[in-house]
Amino acid sequence: MKRVAILGSTGSIGRQAIGVITANRHMFQIISLAAGSDVQALAAQARAVRPQRVAVADAAGYSRLKAELSGTGIELLAGEESLCQLAGDVDSDIVLNAVVGFPGLAPALAAASAGKTIALANKESLVAGGHLIMPAVKAGGAVLVPVDSEHSAIFQCLHGQDREAVAKLILTASGGPFYGFGREELERVTAGDALKHPNWSMGPKISVDSATLMNKGLEVIEAHWLFGVSYEKIEVIIHRESIIHSMVEFVDGSTLAQLGAPDMKVPIQYALTFPERRPGQAPRLSWRELPPLHFDAPDTATFPCLGLAFLAGRAGGSLPAVLNAANEAAVAAFLAGRCSFLDIPRIIEEVMNKHNIVWNPSLAELTAIDREARLQALQSAWIMKG
Secondary structure, eight states: OEEEEESSSOOOHHHHHHHHHHHTTTTEEEEEEESSHHHHHHHHHHHHHHSEEESSSSSSGGHHHHHHTOOOOEEEOOOOOOHHHHHOOOOOSSEEEEOOOOOGGHHHHHHHHHTTTEEEOHHHHHHHHHHHHHHHHHHHEEEEEEOOOOHEEEHHTTTTGGGGGGGEEEEEEEOOOTOOHHHHHTOOOOHHHHHSSSSSSOOOHHHHHHTTTTHHHHHHHHHHHHTTOOGGEEEEEEEEEEEEEEEEEEETOOEEEOOSSOOOOHHHHHHHHHHHHHHHHHHHGGGOOOOOOBBBBBOTTTTTHHHHHHHHHHOOTHHHHHHHHEEEHHHHHHHHTOOTTHHHHHHHHHHHHHHHOOOOHHHHHHHHHHHHHHHHHHHHHHHHHH
């Protein structure tokens, strides 16, 4: 029986993870849940699965959570530091980090230092702090298993392989809802349009990131840290059907690919059961009815976020953290109607250009850099809107 802590339980990945675990009660026990601010959803989850501990990162929600869970005997925690407490809790075996954005970095470090098996669905923590997390994983004896479908695919293709024989990692991208659009068309798109992903059901932030191709850019930086591969050996290709989740090309000319229906329950379950495979509930591919598979190069001129991510990753230091912070703030502004879709890469590039890179920044330095970059991005959004 593996004991699981789910951080970010009320988000898309967290909810699906609870479903996967509920279907495998003989293998897993949820011992803790944590969410950002959705107290009502968190309390409903807690009543359903009865964990030992529940935490809300927004301390203002503590009194309401206490009222919601009165009489249950569940231990309650509050504040951002409570996520780190749950991540390093001695009672857990696996920490599923599905926190959205930069706030997932500190809990990832706590879990790594505590030697946990980390099911990582928070790519931003590696984007901003990969230079901190990977050494902490090694020093703490932790196991890091990616949950993103693309990185899970590469992880599976690399299992048992000689890493020196890797010629290239190929990350597939659906292209999002605006694939094939020109800049004139993109001037008119709305937040509602951006949330209509053709293949995946995701949260608002990652849906917009998919539409701008920033999600794939963040995944490029994540892949660099996860698999120790240079940026020159990472390629992105558009694959509209989202059947091939990613590929690995080897020096002998062979290419291994992981295929499956676009369903996050597969990588979630694999991260929880690794290195074993167990029967799952995800739909199977019907090979006789499978549509033709198409591939195309990304349009980085129309969707410049992917190029900005490669630039930040190659530069290194604190620049990827700035890229991530500016993107999170710009996406939030777009969802709130404070800037246009095409303003998102403009804002990110402007903030990146203003930044003086800090080499090997600490967590405290990254936190300050993140805060400053967000403020600059929000200021740029207001100026563009005006």
